[in-house]
Amino acid sequence: MFKKDVYIERRNRLREKMSGGLVLLPGNVDAPMNYPDNTYHFRQDSTFLYFFGINKPGLFGVIDVDEGTDMLFGNDVDIDDIIWMGPQPTLREQAAQVGVKCTDSFNEVYAYVNKALWQGRRVHFVPPYRANNRLLLKELLGIHTAKLPDYVSLELIKHVVDMRSVKDQYEIAEIEKACATGYEMHVTAMKMAKEGESEQKIAGIIEGIALGGGGGVSFPVILSQHGETLHNHDHSLKLKKGMLMLTDAGAETGMGYASDFTRTVPVGGKFTQKQKDIYEIVLAANNESTAMVKPGIRYLDVHLNAARVITSGLKDLGLIKGDVDEAVRHGAHALFMPHGLGHMMGLDVHDMEDYGQVYVGYDDETRPMERLGAAGLRLGRRLQEGFVLTNEPGIYFIPALIEKWKKDYINTQYINFDKVMEYADFGGIRLEDDLLVTAEGARILGKRLPITPDEVEETMRG
Amino acid sequence: MFKKDVYIERRNRLREKMSGGLVLLPGNVDAPMNYPDNTYHFRQDSTFLYFFGINKPGLFGVIDVDEGTDMLFGNDVDIDDIIWMGPQPTLREQAAQVGVKCTDSFNEVYAYVNKALWQGRRVHFVPPYRANNRLLLKELLGIHTAKLPDYVSLELIKHVVDMRSVKDQYEIAEIEKACATGYEMHVTAMKMAKEGESEQKIAGIIEGIALGGGGGVSFPVILSQHGETLHNHDHSLKLKKGMLMLTDAGAETGMGYASDFTRTVPVGGKFTQKQKDIYEIVLAANNESTAMVKPGIRYLDVHLNAARVITSGLKDLGLIKGDVDEAVRHGAHALFMPHGLGHMMGLDVHDMEDYGQVYVGYDDETRPMERLGAAGLRLGRRLQEGFVLTNEPGIYFIPALIEKWKKDYINTQYINFDKVMEYADFGGIRLEDDLLVTAEGARILGKRLPITPDEVEETMRG
Known part of the structure; x- marks a missing residue:
């Protein structure tokens, strides 16, 4: 992972470019091969990696342009997970490594986004390419999965392309x-x-x-x-x-x-x-x-x-x-x-x-x-x-x-x-x-x- | 691939066990890693493989218990596909190799299933574990993705478990x-x-x-x-x-x-x-x-x-x-x-x-x-x-x-x-x-x- 200042700087730079609103960056989850628990090698979403840098499944990043804050939503592991997957750092610890101070459990993202929609704030997302993230955005935003492409944020795409095209x-x-x-x-x-x-x-x-x-x-x-x-x-x-x-x-x-x-x-x-x-x-x-x-x-x-x-x-x-x-x-x-x-x-x-x-x-x-x-x-x-x-x-x-x-x-x-x-x-x-x-x-x-x-x-x- | 009689016999045996209705066996599609065209190694659905034996994405199998027929839905390739993926056998040819005579393009599965539902026939499926097949079954059957588990066919599960547990x-x-x-x-x-x-x-x-x-x-x-x-x-x-x-x-x-x-x-x-x-x-x-x-x-x-x-x-x-x-x-x-x-x-x-x-x-x-x-x-x-x-x-x-x-x-x-x-x-x-x-x-x-x-x-x- 790069040092945390890199991620803080990237999120701040994006915030400066955006006119306002909330940037939603759903991470990827493990993708099943032939049954739910038998999964492919985890591949994190690239946009999430670019701005949040955590290579773990089940996270959701939000860059709040208006408030100037960053959020990470995800769940910590319990004793059963430790037996099967080994000890894991907490979400709070992982977030700190990429300079994010606010974390909450995954399901809180629904309330957070809902409140923003209710306040009439603009919500930005890039095209979801995995079916589970299409379903997630549908549930979050109330947009039919087939209609999601119509609601993609061109403003967000253009600014992120500007940033990611030039490699540091x-x-x-x-x-x-x-x-x-x-x-x-x-x-x-x-x-x-x-x-x-x-x-x-x-x-x-x-x-x-x-x-x-x-x-x-x-x-x-x-x-x-x-x-x-x-x-x-x-x-x-x-x-x-x-x-x-x-x-x-x-x-x-x-x-x-x-x-x-x-x-x-x-x-x-x-x-x-x-x-x-x-x-x-x-x-x-x-x-x-x-x-x-x-x-x-x-x-x-x-x-x-x-x-x-x-x-x-x-x-x-x-x-x-x-x-x-x-x-x-x-x-x-x-x-x-x-x-x-x-x-x-x-x-x-x-x-x-x-x-x-x-x-x-x-x-x-x-x-x-x-x-x-x-x-x-x-x-x-x-x-x-x-x-x-x-x-x-x-x-x-x-x-x-x-x-x-x-x-x-x-x-x-x-x-x-x-x-x-x-x-x-x-x-x-x-x-x-x-x-x-x-x-x-x-x-x-x-x-x-x-x-x-x-x-x-x-x-x-x- | 095993010889086609194996698949014909398996489908017939399942038909004999089932009380009636239509068995839906959606195959898997390619699963995207980080963008739609960059996919993991294809893994076919195991139930589909067991009954239809074709290790290709984008297929849908139907075993019609009442009519005694088998159907395969899928699309053939065009010249662009041939340039990128090479010549491919037609769906009809692939189906013939596993003893299936009826084939149609993928989208026809909607009309086929719709008609069966309209006739009041029972439709059987096993739990979908990939988000895209959950979405597909939702569209086909009009059941909310979160409610699909309630509609899974225990009759189908029990018969298929009986069959697949004993290896030939x-x-x-x-x-x-x-x-x-x-x-x-x-x-x-x-x-x-x-x-x-x-x-x-x-x-x-x-x-x-x-x-x-x-x-x-x-x-x-x-x-x-x-x-x-x-x-x-x-x-x-x-x-x-x-x-x-x-x-x-x-x-x-x-x-x-x-x-x-x-x-x-x-x-x-x-x-x-x-x-x-x-x-x-x-x-x-x-x-x-x-x-x-x-x-x-x-x-x-x-x-x-x-x-x-x-x-x-x-x-x-x-x-x-x-x-x-x-x-x-x-x-x-x-x-x-x-x-x-x-x-x-x-x-x-x-x-x-x-x-x-x-x-x-x-x-x-x-x-x-x-x-x-x-x-x-x-x-x-x-x-x-x-x-x-x-x-x-x-x-x-x-x-x-x-x-x-x-x-x-x-x-x-x-x-x-x-x-x-x-x-x-x-x-x-x-x-x-x-x-x-x-x-x-x-x-x-x-x-x-x-x-x-x-x-x-x-x-x-x-």
């Missing part, structure tokens, strides 16, 4: 810790990528490394020889020589900060020339993007530049034809990279995605583009010093998508489908680093994972 | 698979239990082994030098020579069947005499319990016998005094073993605990006992051939509990508190195997983990 030194240190665990996960996966090994086993082992780091994975591990399936959570295959293994995985620290890396390696340790040709294009897109990142640039423009690098590279290989800029304007690259270049990262791997992507990745100046090849971009707006984001270009050969474009005559003037069909069983390549926007440019967070073909082959040799 | 050959084969993964988890933990290693790292690595096996852990790993905390999920300590490391962990197969083992080992690989003295008592309780298990015996009586073994052993060491049978009748052993001897195991590690423990572990003949030392027993009733259960005696020294008994003068005639205080920092020992009740007795499932002090020390040497 403590947050950057945490992200670096998550990156160190992520490094170990990926190098382990590379070394295990031998003919006959099971995808499931490697995916399990690297998730185990994440858990051993104290937090767990920052998102479900993607590890597959079918890298063309962007979020492939099927790990049922055995590794086969000649295939590419794409691993997109990261860790969380105990305090919830994420890392998120992707590497693509040849099963058995040696790239074929055909694989290397595509790989080098993706690598160039990755390197050029890092070089472009600096305060003031729109990430949409970095994305479009990566699209140009990819289009140009694929043109050299004969898969794309015609003018590169024109092809990118028509979204021809989207057949090969149907996703965006990256997203914000912090307490969530897709930072603040629960608030709505448009509030995080875009602003009044930069609006989301519906156009082919940019619609999937999660982050488009101008970058600021302190932003942390992913840089993850890729090239994929997705049979169902190729089939669809062919059938619907999409961008036939730019795509050489005959040539593309030669890559039908190629799979996909993605290369992803995490970047911190610095005063002058960008810094790759953590020790950079092996990324050139030589570095990768060297690592895989042992 | 396919289920036993799955449980043996889970046991094989559990074996690997525990032996790995034993070998890692060296001075200076972190609990968190070992816990992570063995969870990784479970995930590599295709299912994940059957419950959150308990791994601690504070074994006296029964469900200790704090893994923040480094291993210290002289301490005992208690590991209670198991795996699930891809189809949801569980294993559940506990072993307690000396950090560094060598038991002290003091540790061995307590260990041998727990081991004797474990072995005697396995020897007693057979069809027709009440598990409550096996539990009480284990309590006697423990009480007698602790009397020999001078921690308990007086008559052993008297002491057990007064629950004196509950200071040292404040939990029950075991529970049913199958598709859930605490099998069917979502229905309510009393319906699973007890029956009209054997009712739960409130008395000290038996209240925590999850399984008390007479055993039948085909039951699978855990045998997990333990001895713990729980400072807060010792303090409480002393202060409240509980069982002072049986407890030698001065002697007990010599064990204040001992920790706890639990030894757990999984048993199948056979025609003549019991069989330990899986290859038995090292359990004698010699076997344990031998394994830890490498």
Whole structure:
């Protein structure tokens, strides 16, 4: 946990920004797997963590803007809990560690909020993404669960996005810790990528490394020889020589900060020339993007530049034809990279995605583009010093998508489908680093994972 | 997945038992961690798995008792889903694999159930343990979420408990698979239990082994030098020579069947005499319990016998005094073993605990006992051939509990508190195997983990 002044300062800063009212920050509870007492690893709500920093289930935080006070609601444990879970600090003790003086038992939150509503005060909350918190807000506020999205506070979202987008030194240190665990996960996966090994086993082992780091994975591990399936959570295959293994995985620290890396390696340790040709294009897109990142640039423009690098590279290989800029304007690259270049990262791997992507990745100046090849971009707006984001270009050969474009005559003037069909069983390549926007440019967070073909082959040799 | 006749037969058997109406079996959906699209490992609902066998989110099964039909409601994927998740079989194809002919899109379940309600037909469901299924049933049936427990079908619970309590050959084969993964988890933990290693790292690595096996852990790993905390999920300590490391962990197969083992080992690989003295008592309780298990015996009586073994052993060491049978009748052993001897195991590690423990572990003949030392027993009733259960005696020294008994003068005639205080920092020992009740007795499932002090020390040497 960071020192308590950090949390006091954050809550005060939010209070200064808000016009008034009460900010409700329900924490998470344990989520049941297959019966009430058999629960998943506890994951605290990120907004709660940011302002209250207590990584325990069953808490409710309130920031009272008008009164200038902070409250924490929750219950202390009894002797039965101690037998099963061990001695626990009291809520009052935990609250003191994050600079909160007022605490009360959980059920008192109903009376507290009720009184505020009765006084006609504005109540602010961000979109609840867990069903139990939707039910809780319904009970607290008397709003039908299906109608809650209409009552979300845009004012609160915008101020919190402003605050959380710029990472402070403590947050950057945490992200670096998550990156160190992520490094170990990926190098382990590379070394295990031998003919006959099971995808499931490697995916399990690297998730185990994440858990051993104290937090767990920052998102479900993607590890597959079918890298063309962007979020492939099927790990049922055995590794086969000649295939590419794409691993997109990261860790969380105990305090919830994420890392998120992707590497693509040849099963058995040696790239074929055909694989290397595509790989080098993706690598160039990755390197050029890092070089472009600096305060003031729109990430949409970095994305479009990566699209140009990819289009140009694929043109050299004969898969794309015609003018590169024109092809990118028509979204021809989207057949090969149907996703965006990256997203914000912090307490969530897709930072603040629960608030709505448009509030995080875009602003009044930069609006989301519906156009082919940019619609999937999660982050488009101008970058600021302190932003942390992913840089993850890729090239994929997705049979169902190729089939669809062919059938619907999409961008036939730019795509050489005959040539593309030669890559039908190629799979996909993605290369992803995490970047911190610095005063002058960008810094790759953590020790950079092996990324050139030589570095990768060297690592895989042992 | 088992062959489709298994599922057809199960649904038909349930239909024969039920007096009429409609059985609603909502499957689970993906559970969000920190935003809607970042989800935990999918865990299907066990009742749904038992009758419909499809391990995918977003399905709803209906067994129509009156009409003799089965229905599956769910949605097929579109091209966007294929890009992100890969090609998927259609619902119709999946349904055919488990012998279900009627399928429809998810939203049609509302009309289907509504019609049945309008016709005055009885609708059966088991207690929903996830908030989203509580919300779903509320919408389907018009019952307030808080009132749903009043409308649960006891008839359905009792018939399903009858069916699921007796494991068939396919289920036993799955449980043996889970046991094989559990074996690997525990032996790995034993070998890692060296001075200076972190609990968190070992816990992570063995969870990784479970995930590599295709299912994940059957419950959150308990791994601690504070074994006296029964469900200790704090893994923040480094291993210290002289301490005992208690590991209670198991795996699930891809189809949801569980294993559940506990072993307690000396950090560094060598038991002290003091540790061995307590260990041998727990081991004797474990072995005697396995020897007693057979069809027709009440598990409550096996539990009480284990309590006697423990009480007698602790009397020999001078921690308990007086008559052993008297002491057990007064629950004196509950200071040292404040939990029950075991529970049913199958598709859930605490099998069917979502229905309510009393319906699973007890029956009209054997009712739960409130008395000290038996209240925590999850399984008390007479055993039948085909039951699978855990045998997990333990001895713990729980400072807060010792303090409480002393202060409240509980069982002072049986407890030698001065002697007990010599064990204040001992920790706890639990030894757990999984048993199948056979025609003549019991069989330990899986290859038995090292359990004698010699076997344990031998394994830890490498």
